Amino acid sequence: MEQLTYHDTDETVFFEQLDNGLSVYLLQKKGYEKTYATFTTRYGSIDNRFKKDGDWITVPDGIAHFLEHKMFESEQGDVFQEFGRLGASANAFTSFSRTAYLFSATSLIEQNLETLIDFVQDPYFTPESVEKEKGIITQEIQMYQDNPGWRLFFGLIESMYANHPVRIDIAGTPESIDQITADDLYTCYRTFYHPSNMVLFVVGNINPAETLELIKQNQAKKDYTDRPAIERDYGTEPKEVARPRFELELDVKTPKVLIGYKDQSLRGEEQVRREMTSELLLHLLFDQTSSTYLELYDDGLIDDTFSFDYSSEEEFAFATFGMETEDPDRFIEAYEKLLATRPSFSETEVVRKRNMMQGKFLRSLNSPEFIANQFSRHALAGTNLFALPTLIASITKEEIEARFDELFALENRAVSIVKPYV
Amino acid sequence: MSQSFEAWKKEGTTYHLVPTEKFKTTTVLVTFSAPLEEKTLTSRAILPYIMEKSTAAYPSMKALREPLETLYDAGLYADASKFGEEHVISFQLDVVRGDLVRHETLLAEALDLLEQMIFYPDLTEGGFREQFVKQEKRLHALRISSLYDDKMRFAQQRLLELMAPGEAVSLSSLGTLEALEEISGQTLRDTYRSMIEDDRIDVFVVGHVTRDEMEDALSFLPSHSEKPSHYIPALKQVAGVKRSSETQPIKQGKLHLGYRVAVDPTSADSIRMQIVNGLFGGFPHSKLFMNVREKESLAYYAASRYAALNGALYVYSGVETEKAERAETIIKEQLVELKAGNFTDEELTQTKAMLINARRQILDQPGQLIGWLNGSKMRGLTLEDEIHIIETATREDVIRLAAKIELEAVYLLRGEE
Numbered sequence: 001m002e003q004l005t006y007h008d009t010d011e012t013v014f015f016e017q018l019d020n021g022l023s024v025y026l027l028q029k030k031g032y033e034k035t036y037a038t039f040t041t042r043y044g045s046i047d048n049r050f051k052k053d054g055d056w057i058t059v060p061d062g063i064a065h066f067l068e069h070k071m072f073e074s075e076q077g078d079v080f081q082e083f084g085r086l087g088a089s090a091n092a093f094t095s096f097s098r099t100a101y102l103f104s105a106t107s108l109i110e111q112n113l114e115t116l117i118d119f120v121q122d123p124y125f126t127p128e129s130v131e132k133e134k135g136i137i138t139q140e141i142q143m144y145q146d147n148p149g150w151r152l153f154f155g156l157i158e159s160m161y162a163n164h165p166v167r168i169d170i171a172g173t174p175e176s177i178d179q180i181t182a183d184d185l186y187t188c189y190r191t192f193y194h195p196s197n198m199v200l201f202v203v204g205n206i207n208p209a210e211t212l213e214l215i216k217q218n219q220a221k222k223d224y225t226d227r228p229a230i231e232r233d234y235g236t237e238p239k240e241v242a243r244p245r246f247e248l249e250l251d252v253k254t255p256k257v258l259i260g261y262k263d264q265s266l267r268g269e270e271q272v273r274r275e276m277t278s279e280l281l282l283h284l285l286f287d288q289t290s291s292t293y294l295e296l297y298d299d300g301l302i303d304d305t306f307s308f309d310y311s312s313e314e315e316f317a318f319a320t321f322g323m324e325t326e327d328p329d330r331f332i333e334a335y336e337k338l339l340a341t342r343p344s345f346s347e348t349e350v351v352r353k354r355n356m357m358q359g360k361f362l363r364s365l366n367s368p369e370f371i372a373n374q375f376s377r378h379a380l381a382g383t384n385l386f387a388l389p390t391l392i393a394s395i396t397k398e399e400i401e402a403r404f405d406e407l408f409a410l411e412n413r414a415v416s417i418v419k420p421y422v
Numbered sequence: 423m424s425q426s427f428e429a430w431k432k433e434g435t436t437y438h439l440v441p442t443e444k445f446k447t448t449t450v451l452v453t454f455s456a457p458l459e460e461k462t463l464t465s466r467a468i469l470p471y472i473m474e475k476s477t478a479a480y481p482s483m484k485a486l487r488e489p490l491e492t493l494y495d496a497g498l499y500a501d502a503s504k505f506g507e508e509h510v511i512s513f514q515l516d517v518v519r520g521d522l523v524r525h526e527t528l529l530a531e532a533l534d535l536l537e538q539m540i541f542y543p544d545l546t547e548g549g550f551r552e553q554f555v556k557q558e559k560r561l562h563a564l565r566i567s568s569l570y571d572d573k574m575r576f577a578q579q580r581l582l583e584l585m586a587p588g589e590a591v592s593l594s595s596l597g598t599l600e601a602l603e604e605i606s607g608q609t610l611r612d613t614y615r616s617m618i619e620d621d622r623i624d625v626f627v628v629g630h631v632t633r634d635e636m637e638d639a640l641s642f643l644p645s646h647s648e649k650p651s652h653y654i655p656a657l658k659q660v661a662g663v664k665r666s667s668e669t670q671p672i673k674q675g676k677l678h679l680g681y682r683v684a685v686d687p688t689s690a691d692s693i694r695m696q697i698v699n700g701l702f703g704g705f706p707h708s709k710l711f712m713n714v715r716e717k718e719s720l721a722y723y724a725a726s727r728y729a730a731l732n733g734a735l736y737v738y739s740g741v742e743t744e745k746a747e748r749a750e751t752i753i754k755e756q757l758v759e760l761k762a763g764n765f766t767d768e769e770l771t772q773t774k775a776m777l778i779n780a781r782r783q784i785l786d787q788p789g790q791l792i793g794w795l796n797g798s799k800m801r802g803l804t805l806e807d808e809i810h811i812i813e814t815a816t817r818e819d820v821i822r823l824a825a826k827i828e829l830e831a832v833y834l835l836r837g838e839e
Binding site: 143297 | 442443444445446447482483484487488491492493494495496497516518522523557560561564567568570571573670671672673674705706707715716719721722740742768771772775776778779782783785786787788
């Protein structure tokens with residue numbers, strides 16, 4: 001067992017890769033009541049085309065999310081109930097590139113941990129239960145269809161990406177999930193749920209040595225044979241956006257606008273640096289303390305409904321910002337003008353933003369959920385969450401300025417608008 | 423659990439302290455509470471939004487937010503909320519522990535900003551600056567109208583109005599567009615002065631600090647005579663079931679049911695009532711989830727929430743409009759089952775375990791700790807007491823308390839294509 005201590009954050013992580021390929025990370029949080037564990041596979045909504053027995057196959061959209069729902073059904077019944085009996089709450093989520101199963105509990109940690117590992121490693125689907133799930137997931141899709149923010153976001157993603165499967169709604173469509181069969185689910189399961197494609201993270205008031213031993217014994221009981229690396233196909237994506245503008249009418253009172261800049265993603269540590277540099281840049285431009293904020297605020301071009309984000313996973317990356325405004329076109333024009341010329345940032349500003357980002361990161365370490373989810377995300381990409389404070393401190397003003405020039409090119413830009421019915 | 427809690431009164435202010443080293447942060451919340459009244463609600467709702475944007479010494483958002491960023495993203499916010507029949511304006515500071523970033527005076531510097539925000543607002547024009555007030559009024563109007571876009575909140579608001587028409591408890595905590603019109607920098611100054619002079623003050627602190635350090639750091643708080651609390655409303659009688667529905671161009675309908683709960687919110691029974699709510703619709707193993715969602719596939723979600731202070735229990739569900747009637751029947755049946763004692767020992771044990779689990783987890787989040795301290799101050803019970811009450815509750819308690827739940831209102835937001 002490897003022990004990694006990070007003085008910048010006052011945290012220690014224990015790591016071991018088991019014989020079957022599973023990466024196990026354990027973090028002891030002294031004084032915490034809760035233990036939180038996530039079991040994550042590098043498999044999300046974008047993994048809809050991959051090699052099976054040497055041949056490329058395409059599976060229905062939304063299947064990773066569908067599979068996540070169905071995993072909670074075991075031959076013995078509903079796994080949620082089993083966690084409930086053990087006093088734990090369980091959940092799961094599917095993102096573009098990951099599916100995570102998790103529980104949090106304050107007692108019976110060993111039993112809960114075994115339950116988590118065992119249910120994720122024991123698929124059980126029948127044609128009947130697959131059919132029944134379609135009704136539930138169709139309702140879930142409908143609920144998102146009524147959510148203006150969700151429609152705005154996917155309107156933008158579809159505009160930025162021509163081919164990459166990130167453009168597909170994570171839950172799929174009622175039509176696409178209707179095609180899913182129990183056999184499809186087994187195919188995806190066997191491809192992506194091998195221990196070598198997964199990370200187990202446990203954080204809480206645990207004894208790392210004992211917890212690792214329990215996990216090892218559990219895994220030793222199961223037959224896993226080595227698997228070749230997974231081959232995935234995300235298509236060929238041009239650098240430019242697919243369409244510059246998208247508009248949709250929905251039952252809203254105030255129009256919403258979201259602007260996206262499509263970025264090129266790098267690999268590993270390089271992408272983490274790019275992500276942090278981009279976040280510093282967006283904060284410098286759009287925070288209440290930026291040199292342009294007051295002017296934008298007085299012009300009604302920025303307010304409490306304004307938000308920005310930089311999203312990146314392997315294979316795709318983009319920056320977004322937007323807000324609710326009566327006049328989306330005025331908003332779009334103003335920001336086009338604003339981002340046409342790079343503002344000059346002062347050293348003082350950059351130092352202040354680095355402090356801010358470091359503080360934000362340290363504050364989020366109060367949350368076991370943040371640590372487990374973000375650490376797993378980094379681990380699956382081959383990077384290290386706890387290296388962030390040092391990394392942030394090393395980003396220079398010049399790097400941030402270079403980021404501005406790369407990111408804000410007009411051919412990288414798409415806009416999405418949701419407005420009231422006329 | 424070995425966490426200690428301290429509470430004491432000094433010069434009219436009640437202090438609550440949770441001394442702990444386990445967090446990376448120190449959190450301080452100062453609340454100002456006044457009786458909930460329609461005539462002051464909107465003004466008190468917008469006041470914190472204005473106060474958090476500038477102070478006399480930091481006369482712009484930029485000037486105020488810059489030092490907070492330098493202080494490692496110190497959070498400093500003001501907010502307004504309803505708490506039973508009180509209106510609460512709160513100011514919250516949370517700041518990274520100085521030792522983690524080798525900045526020993528971090529907390530003291532951040533507390534100075536909290537003091538500036540509460541006691542030295544920018545009143546250079548004789549009132550709050552009209553320019554800021556005008557901007558905030560525009561934004562607040564947007565907040566009020568965006569309630570319409572969030573269908574779950576919209577339906578809940580309609581349900582509250584149906585249950586208590588014309589009463590302050592059923593008003594949106596944001597206030598009304600009509601009252602917003604009348605607000606100016608001058609009227610807000612009066613609202614502010616009344617808050618400082620008349621409101622009851624409570625202070626909550628979670629972090630690596632002692633009682634003496636805390637009193638010393640917050641010595642800027644005014645000395646008051648002790649103020650009474652008003653938050654506990656009288657229990658209400660149900661006179662027949664009220665119904666209402668509307669249609670909007672949405673895909674998923676919203677069916678909300680409001681029940682009255684004849685249980686004193688300061689009693690131990692109000693803790694036990696959470697077991698009843700848990701069995702009914704509080705968890706994924708609850709009757710509502712199992713029967714409305716899983717067995718009948720009638721809804722994407724169906725859940726219930728017990729609002730002890732309001733003596734009410736609400737059921738929320740997202741349904742296909744044509745299945746709303748069926749969903750309502752099944753929802754009502756689940757309560758009948760509970761009242762008749764038709765639940766297993768396993769369901770009861772599981773519900774108790776989940777509630778206890780949730781209570782223990784409160785200790786792991788500063789915000790939740792403060793929320794619990796605030797929400798439970800009326801009972802005078804410790805977290806351990808609450809856990810004991812839950813552990814020792816019986817099947818008979820559940821049946822006895824389920825009988826105190828009575829349907830008062832049904833609201834349906836219909837979808838149309």
